[in-house]
Amino acid sequence: MRLADLSEHSGVSLATIKYYLREGLLPPGRRINATQAEYDESHLRRLRLVRAMIQVGRIPVATVREVLAHVDDDSLGLTFRLGAALWALPHPTEPSADPEDDPSTTAAHTLVADLLARLGWRTTCEVGDLNPAHRALVAALATLDRLGYPLDTDDLLPYARTMEQAAAYDLDRMEVLPTPREQAEYAVAGAVLFEPVLLNLRRLAQAEESGRRYGL
Amino acid sequence: MRLADLSEHSGVSLATIKYYLREGLLPPGRRINATQAEYDESHLRRLRLVRAMIQVGRIPVATVREVLAHVDDDSLGLTFRLGAALWALPHPTEPSADPEDDPSTTAAHTLVADLLARLGWRTTCEVGDLNPAHRALVAALATLDRLGYPLDTDDLLPYARTMEQAAAYDLDRMEVLPTPREQAEYAVAGAVLFEPVLLNLRRLAQAEESGRRYGL
Numbered sequence: 001m002r003l004a005d006l007s008e009h010s011g012v013s014l015a016t017i018k019y020y021l022r023e024g025l026l027p028p029g030r031r032i033n034a035t036q037a038e039y040d041e042s043h044l045r046r047l048r049l050v051r052a053m054i055q056v057g058r059i060p061v062a063t064v065r066e067v068l069a070h071v072d073d074d075s076l077g078l079t080f081r082l083g084a085a086l087w088a089l090p091h092p093t094e095p096s097a098d099p100e101d102d103p104s105t106t107a108a109h110t111l112v113a114d115l116l117a118r119l120g121w122r123t124t125c126e127v128g129d130l131n132p133a134h135r136a137l138v139a140a141l142a143t144l145d146r147l148g149y150p151l152d153t154d155d156l157l158p159y160a161r162t163m164e165q166a167a168a169y170d171l172d173r174m175e176v177l178p179t180p181r182e183q184a185e186y187a188v189a190g191a192v193l194f195e196p197v198l199l200n201l202r203r204l205a206q207a208e209e210s211g212r213r214y215g216l
Numbered sequence: 217m218r219l220a221d222l223s224e225h226s227g228v229s230l231a232t233i234k235y236y237l238r239e240g241l242l243p244p245g246r247r248i249n250a251t252q253a254e255y256d257e258s259h260l261r262r263l264r265l266v267r268a269m270i271q272v273g274r275i276p277v278a279t280v281r282e283v284l285a286h287v288d289d290d291s292l293g294l295t296f297r298l299g300a301a302l303w304a305l306p307h308p309t310e311p312s313a314d315p316e317d318d319p320s321t322t323a324a325h326t327l328v329a330d331l332l333a334r335l336g337w338r339t340t341c342e343v344g345d346l347n348p349a350h351r352a353l354v355a356a357l358a359t360l361d362r363l364g365y366p367l368d369t370d371d372l373l374p375y376a377r378t379m380e381q382a383a384a385y386d387l388d389r390m391e392v393l394p395t396p397r398e399q400a401e402y403a404v405a406g407a408v409l410f411e412p413v414l415l416n417l418r419r420l421a422q423a424e425e426s427g428r429r430y431g432l
Contacts, residue, residue: 010364048364056359078430083423092415123427124420133419140412143272148226148264149405151413158385160417162378167421169374171429187422189365195415196356197367199308201376202414203349203407204340205383207299211339213387214294 003029006039010047017047023061025050025068049185057192063088071184078180079123082187083131089191091136107150108142114153119160166198219245222255226263233263239277241266241284265401273408279304287400294396295339298403299347305407307352323366324357330369335376382414 007014020026026046029037046068053059053067070076070084112134116125129135144151170190177183223230236242242262245253262284269275269283286292286300328350332341345351360367386406393399 044364052363052365056363077432079423079426079432082426086419086422091419092412119424121420121424123432124424126432127423127427131420131423133416133423137413137416137420140409140416144409144413147268147272147409148260149268149409155389156413156417159382159414160421162382162385163414163417163421164425166375166378166418167425169378170422171425173371191419193356193360193363193365196308197353197360197372198375198379198418199411199415200349200353200356201372201379202382203302203307204337204347204353205376205379206302206386206403207295207343207347207349208335208337208340209380209383209387210295210298211343216293216295216339216342 001039002036003039006043006047010044010051012047012051020047020050023065025061025064045182045185049189052189052192057089059090059192063090067188071181071188074180078183081180081184083127085184085188086191087132089188091132092195102142102146104142104145105138107145108138111141111151111153111156112138115156115160118153118157119164217255218252219255222259222263226260226267228263228267236263236266239281241277241280261398261401265405268405268408273305275306275408279306283404287397287404290396294399297396297400299343301400301404302407303348305404307348308411318358318362320358320361321354323361324354327357327367327369327372328354331372331376334369334373335380 001009003014003017006012007017010017017026021028026043029039029043031037050064050068053064054061059067067085067088070081070088073081073084076084113125124131124134127134129138141151170187174183174186174190177186217225219230219233222228223233226233233242237244242259245255245259248254266280266284269280270277275283283301283304286297286304289297289300292300329341340347340350343350345354357367386403390399390402390406393402
């Protein structure tokens, strides 16, 4: 399809598509003559993802470029390809930059190490705090501790098991896609777009459970 | 304890405590003479919660005041007391204000209604979109659809079941507390502080599951 068709099919304006092309967020089309290029399904898919990251995730252009570089890196095994793409995304954690060596942070490090051991999450133990989600989890637990809401391993275990189940569903759904690139794109879209769905499902589930236990 | 002790025990500065008192976020202490008042454990607990909402949740003072009014409302049954307090909090959803009647929003309404029926969540069906989490879920699903990532009921069911389990853990932990007021405070703290923990656990669980399936 031509640029105008790409715009029409995606609902993204010509000006925005040209901006994405210029910024390297969308790969160039296949040149068919001096002034025109041909675009295909992969461009449409990529355009969807870029729009999701920028418009919904409010992710800066430089970060989007970095995420996509990992998504497109055919030299990586799938775990590292998914990992690198997701690690480049912003992580949900508290805004403050807290000291690395206060007692709450030390306690949170111990807590996460203990939790991972109890869970038997061997890859996660091995990768350690190279994974920004690991660091963000430590920071979030340190904040809870610092504010007077300390948690222990038994508090966290059932939630971690719950998320283990959700992760298995995530990958089941991802594996339906035919190529590692599409799978990595899907994982990124899921991280950006699915978190609000999950959090709102949790709040609805809390209201439901409350109605069951305590009546309306 | 005196104001100075409250500051020391909580780690919150005197100036901040006085500001919270002035704004009505912290109830006044029991007057013991013309210049001094006595504070107790309930002040310490409330101070923790206010700080969590303002510093971590970045929730505006007027909203904090509204949330606390519901937390303190002894006239409400527990489901509505928890509900009202949580409903007053900001909800995780996409920033844009989308049209109410576009095809994606209509489809999302149908999807959520179908999901709730399949789940048998009767309270949630009854309360409907009075619950802002219901509206936020519809908006998040409409965005997914609009961006070219439509979901159906079978996609969502396993995640909703997972969140149902997590909600049961939430309430089990809350019920350990002795009074409805403390339970409502706990629910608010959980909504503000525990979401980053849950989302980061999810990302770690995805990495773990990926390592298991595809190797490192």
